[in-house]
Amino acid sequence: MAYERIQRESLGELATRALQSYGLDAESANLTSEILVLADMFGLHTHGVSRVQSYGERLLIGGINGQAEVRAERCSPAIGKVDGNNAIGPLVGQVALQQAMSQARETGVGAVFARASNHFGPVSPYSFLAAQQGFASFICSNASTTIAPWGGKEARLGNSPMGFGVPNPSGEPFLLDMALSVAARAKIRRALEAGTSIPETWATDRDGRPTSDPAQALKGFLLAIGGHKGYGLALAVDLFAGLLSDAAYLTHVQSWSENPEVPQNLGHFFLLIDTQRLGSAEWLGERMQDFAHILQSTPASDPQNPVIVPGGIELKKYRDALVYGVEVEAGVLEHLQQRAV
């Protein structure tokens, strides 16, 4: 794939104008593009500005409402609710993040439940923005069904993304951003193309039996990490992000790909904790540096691959992007330029 580099400000402006061409107002487009550009800066290109086109297609057919008003509400000093009214996902995510920050500044903790949303991009841009302001975070979203319950043979839960972030006043924050399947479907497709088998822990066939045959796996279901453990975690995410937020959950979540014109009613959960209430920046920075050092100094199984702290790869790419510009696929850039008239 051919990548070009472009300054983050220019990319942000392009993405904003392209999103406006699909019916978003300037502020909504700007908040959305902030998340997508950060995703590209982290190297998460599948969740970056490439989404302008796929979000745009749903905006054009009314699957996402470009004019929706996202409403935030305080349920209690530390709990907030956001009704996305079927707005574009990263906009709902940004409003939820701001609401959680504002309540966490006041009470130490902000727990915000968002409903009536759509795909909100990756988790790490939100955790990163939170960490920059001194907030530790647990953020998650539900997703449309691709995973069968442990022991079942029908997809009834989503490969929900979840992430944790912890700020580091003396260096790099901890950023974990993961989905709950062992492997992505794309990886199984690549194995099929390459004619190789896959580990039995990745997926089941259509009868819910673990398989090493990628062709059978593609007819079946993704497996969650640790079998019943990942199944439980995916359910916990759906309960917090979907059920408690009054959004859809499990099979009630609409599929973006099968019914692109129907609102998904996805839900998100944002938990922010103000670390300044726990100790000084010096105290936290010292501990975070020591934490990273203990991990990074572990003797490596393969000396060519030293132990890393989650977020390290993404933050290295972020720093590179600041200096050299953001890498974007040529075709994606072209689409943005065509729309940003």
Add this chain to the structure above:
Amino acid sequence: MAYERIQRESLGELATRALQSYGLDAESANLTSEILVLADMFGLHTHGVSRVQSYGERLLIGGINGQAEVRAERCSPAIGKVDGNNAIGPLVGQVALQQAMSQARETGVGAVFARASNHFGPVSPYSFLAAQQGFASFICSNASTTIAPWGGKEARLGNSPMGFGVPNPSGEPFLLDMALSVAARAKIRRALEAGTSIPETWATDRDGRPTSDPAQALKGFLLAIGGHKGYGLALAVDLFAGLLSDAAYLTHVQSWSENPEVPQNLGHFFLLIDTQRLGSAEWLGERMQDFAHILQSTPASDPQNPVIVPGGIELKKYRDALVYGVEVEAGVLEHLQQRAV
């Protein structure tokens, strides 16, 4: 193993008196035994009243301080801190739980960070007590080092337990309680005794390379679920439960087995959310019943093993224990009776 059944009240009284014989006052012993008895009622016998003896041994040699005063403090309306002062773990856990409940009643959320603690038992008794009062929970603890960082060949993080709970006003709560390794060490020991191999995802040899040989695995390290994903989750738990709570973290955590006379300085994190701030009991109960029904009605891969909701097995045992008495191993009961003079 021979099990006997005993009424929960009698078992609680026995465990309380046995704990008092190791130097705890009546109230501390009572709060501790409440957690251990619940563990046995859930069928989690390795974390139940069998621990009275092992906790007791550490109390006798000063590794745990039986007279410690556990102090709870409010850092902000929604954040609390607990200093365990090296008290027995379940007592620290109970104080943290109460503190989190009290703050969550007030602000909607209680996030409590506990330090200077010891092994606090399983997570599910705490989530269960929280759910009975209408609180959704995320609770976790760090642990002494048994897992190597992903790609490393030295144990530098613990097999930390974590759990989620969601109340169900119309039926059974959701209770997830899990550690982050694929399999427990005891399971690898059983494979060695049986002369069978183990899946390569369970553990590494001493050089950090995945192995299917149980003998090599026992010289090496447990693997976390989903490889780098479980590694990241175990770190997130250690950051919230250990680092942010001002407890020990990673290699700073003292090993109970190697240095039983030294305080461990374990840390715990308790997050409680008052679900009554989110909607009515009727609203929540209806959604929770529907959630369970969607899962339980999934066609099963093996019709003999229907799909279950996390917590279902433990809560079935709990109900049985209420009716028929709590199952306890004969030898454990004997120890309690000997101490409870």
